[in-house]
Each structure stands twice: as C-alpha cells, then as structure tokens.
Amino acid sequence: MNLQSRDPEIAKIIATEERRLREEIVLIASENYASRAVLEATGSVLTNKYAEGYPGRRYYAGTENVDAAESLATERAKQLFEGAEHVNVQPHSGSQANMAAYFAALEPGDRVMGMSLDHGGHLTHGSPVNFSGRIYDFVHYQLDEESEVIDYDAVERIAQELRPKIIVSGYSAYSRTIDFERFGKIAENVGAIHLADMAHIAGLVAAGVHPSPVPHAEIVTSTTHKTLRGPRGAMAITTNEWSRKYDSAVFPRMQGGPMGHTIAAKAVAYKEALSDEFKEYARNIVGNASALAEALTAAGMRIVSGGTDNHLMLVDLRDMNVSGAEAEVKMRSVGIVANKNMVPFDPNPPRVTSGVRIGVPSITSRGMNIDDMGTIAELIVESLRVTESSSEQQSLAQRVKDFASSFPVPGVDS
Numbered sequence: 001m002n003l004q005s006r007d008p009e010i011a012k013i014i015a016t017e018e019r020r021l022r023e024e025i026v027l028i029a030s031e032n033y034a035s036r037a038v039l040e041a042t043g044s045v046l047t048n049k050y051a052e053g054y055p056g057r058r059y060y061a062g063t064e065n066v067d068a069a070e071s072l073a074t075e076r077a078k079q080l081f082e083g084a085e086h087v088n089v090q091p092h093s094g095s096q097a098n099m100a101a102y103f104a105a106l107e108p109g110d111r112v113m114g115m116s117l118d119h120g121g122h123l124t125h126g127s128p129v130n131f132s133g134r135i136y137d138f139v140h141y142q143l144d145e146e147s148e149v150i151d152y153d154a155v156e157r158i159a160q161e162l163r164p165k166i167i168v169s170g171y172s173a174y175s176r177t178i179d180f181e182r183f184g185k186i187a188e189n190v191g192a193i194h195l196a197d198m199a200h201i202a203g204l205v206a207a208g209v210h211p212s213p214v215p216h217a218e219i220v221t222s223t224t225h226k227t228l229r230g231p232r233g234a235m236a237i238t239t240n241e242w243s244r245k246y247d248s249a250v251f252p253r254m255q256g257g258p259m260g261h262t263i264a265a266k267a268v269a270y271k272e273a274l275s276d277e278f279k280e281y282a283r284n285i286v287g288n289a290s291a292l293a294e295a296l297t298a299a300g301m302r303i304v305s306g307g308t309d310n311h312l313m314l315v316d317l318r319d320m321n322v323s324g325a326e327a328e329v330k331m332r333s334v335g336i337v338a339n340k341n342m343v344p345f346d347p348n349p350p351r352v353t354s355g356v357r358i359g360v361p362s363i364t365s366r367g368m369n370i371d372d373m374g375t376i377a378e379l380i381v382e383s384l385r386v387t388e389s390s391s392e393q394q395s396l397a398q399r400v401k402d403f404a405s406s407f408p409v410p411g412v413d414s
C-alpha cells in the first residue's frame with residue numbers, strides 16, 4: 001500500500017511541502033535540495049537493517065548489503081576529500097559528529113577553544129546552552145571588530161595563553177575563506193588537536209573552490225546535506241592516528257545502529273559530488289553569492305566584512321530600523337525564506353538579532369545564475385520596504401511566486 005492510500009494526511013503534508021519548495025525562494029544558507037537519486041536511497045529498504053559496528057565487524061547477522069553500502073560511501077568520501085586517511089560515515093548529525101570528536105579526544109572539564117556563537121560559531125562549539133558548553137571548559141575567540149574577519153594572531157595569542165586541548169575552526173555564519181593551514185599550525189604550536197567543522201562549506205571543499213582542512217586537521221567533521229547536497233546526516237574524516245578513537249566514540253559510545261539508508265544516500269551524494277557537473281555547481285554558488293552581495297550592497301545594504309568568498313553572507317540591518325527577527329517575518333510574508341542571525345558584536349539578543357543570513361546553495365541548485373541575483377536582491381529589498389498586509393505586499397508575493405516557480409526543484413521536478 002503506498003503512502004497516499006495508507007496515510008493521506010502525511011502524503012498531503014509532503015505534497016504541500018513540495019509546493020512550498022517550488023513557490024518560495026529559499027535562502028537558508030544551510031539548506032539544499034537532495035537529488036531524486038539521493039531521496040530514493042534515503043527511502044529504501046536499507047532503513048530496515050540493524051548493523052551496530054562497522055563493515056566486517058558487526059553485531060548482527062545479514063549485514064552484507066549495508067556493509068557494501070557503507071564501504072562504498074567511505075571509499076567515495078576518501079576520493080572526494082583528497083588526503084583523507086580515514087572516514088566515518090555513521091554520525092547521524094553534525095552535532096553528533098562534533099560530539100564524537102570531543103568524546104574521542106577529551107575528558108569532561110577539558111579546555112576547548114572555538115568561535116563564539118554570536119560571531120558565527122555553532123552551538124556545539126561551546127555554547128553554554130549546548131552539551132559542549134556544559135561538559136567542557138570552552139574559551140572563545142571572536143572576529144576582529146574593525147574588519148569582521150578572523151584575527152589569526154589573536155587566535156594564536158589566546159591559544160598560547162589558555163592552552164586548549166582542541167581548537168575548533170569552521171563556522172555556521174562566516175562568509176570568508178578560512179585559513180585552515182594557519183589553524184593547524186596554531187594548534188600544533190600549543191599541542192592541541194585541530195578540529196575543523198566544515199559542515200557549511202563541504203561542497204565547496206569537495207569541488208576545490210575552498211581550501212581543504214583535511215591536510216591540516218586531525219579531525220574534520222561535516223554534515224552531508226548543506227553545500228554537499230546529500231541526505232540529512234554527517235560524516236567525519238580523521239588521520240590514521242585518530243581513527244580508532246573516533247570510531248569507538250561514534251559506536252558504541254554515542255550511537256547505536258547506523259542508518260543504512262542514509263549511509264547509502266551519502267554514497268550517492270559523494271558520487272554526484274565527484275562529477276564535473278558538481279564542480280561547476282560549486283563555482284556557480286560562489287559566483288552567485290558574490291553577485292548577490294554586490295547587488296545588495298548597491299541597494300544600500302551593509303554586508304558584514306564587506307562581502308563573501310563562499311556561499312553565504314550576513315546582512316547587518318542596524319542602519320535600517322528593522323531587527324533580524326522582523327526582517328525574517330517580512331521576507332517570509334512574500335515567500336523569501338532566510339533566517340535571522342546575530343551579526344558580530346550584536347547588541348540584540350539571539351531571538352531578535354540585528355542581521356539576516358542569506359545563502360545561495362538552494363537557488364543555485366535550481367539553476368539560478370548571476371543574472372538572476374539582481375532580481376533576488378530587488379525582491380529582498382522590496383520585501384523589507386512594503387507595508388505588512390498591503391496590496392503592494394500581495395503583488396510582491398505574487399512576483400516571488402511567479403519567479404520561483406519558473407525554476408525546477410531538484411528531487412521534485414527533476
């Protein structure tokens with residue numbers, strides 16, 4: 001019995017979500033559209049199998065097919081990220097991939113250093129409301145107030161002074177190229193491990209349009225569903241030295257059964273990411289982000305650090321008399337989906353914020369190109385200008401819908 005017959009309510013919710021994806025302009029920097037092939041693997045019978053352990057070393061019988069899928073995923077990930085000595089494709093999420101890294105290398109109370117959340121770090125980089133900030137002694141570095149980019153000399157000074165056991169690089173809202181090599185050297189000089197969380201930029205790294213952290217970090221973690229465009233999940237790359245500790249931190253310490261269906265879908269996504277087409281996609285992401293940042297700047301908006309080198313940008317709304325939370329609502333009212341975000345040295349709290357984070361991986365997957373970025377910028381600016389519930393707002397919403405609907409949604413329409 002298919003889904004429509006078995007559960008029409010859920011079938012309707014999924015169909016409505018497909019329509020939303022078609023009709024809205026998705027600018028959430030961490031989202032993307034998985035391909036039909038990735039969705040098919042995710043929805044496969046591999047979901048049924050228990051396979052605690054690793055290929056060839058399982059605690060259940062009948063695992064030869066999930067073994068094959070996991071081995072293929074691991075091999076392809078190694079091909080994709082040059083220099084990867086060891087890959088673990090089992091972490092269910094980016095947070096869990098980071099948790100396993102901490103479990104592998106730390107005892108509770110050990111000191112770790114990461115970027116603070118309000119400067120672009122992630123919850124798992126030591127936020128006091130997250131397990132990381134509760135279990136470990138996190139110290140934070142921030143962006144330089146003037147340039148709004150990482151001050152590597154300051155990172156080094158803090159590391160020398162506070163001697164963390166892990167230094168975390170990689171961010172959720174940082175629009176500039178990360179000097180992973182410098183982070184690796186800073187960590188080495190203080191006897192720390194370098195943990196690079198490349199979740200946001202993994203697709204760009206895979207395609208060679210952002211420098212890779214792999215040669216410069218003992219542990220690299222990533223989600224698989226952002227710029228990498230795979231299924232919702234995560235992975236880690238470690239040096240041979242850290243492979244056993246990392247694997248046992250994932251299983252049996254943190255997780256039970258791996259998700260064979262998701263691991264198979266990760267393998268599909270890695271295969272896709274090895275293609276020339278994906279490399280072109282990644283180049284287009286960077287081109288689109290840069291064109292959009294320029295168009296927004298030309299329209300009078302301030303982009304944090306003056307622009308972007310990757311897939312996202314932060315718009316500082318402090319001069320525009322609108323908070324990040326208000327901007328998010330105004331944009332959504334016309335079908336533009338982006339999220340409120342703290343800007344560096346933000347005077348507003350996290351639920352309000354003074355900025356919005358805008359990313360282009362999703363619209364680039366739909367085939368929008370640099371010529372379309374002027375239109376997107378214009379629609380964003382207009383969405384912030386028009387009055388709530390006015391006829392002007394209604395006609396803008398129609399314009400967004402017409403524009404968005406003219407581009408196919410991968411996994412839905414193609």
Ligand code: DSN
Nearest residue numbers: 029030094122172173
């Ligand atoms: N929630 C993700 C993001 O939006 O950046 C990070 O995990």
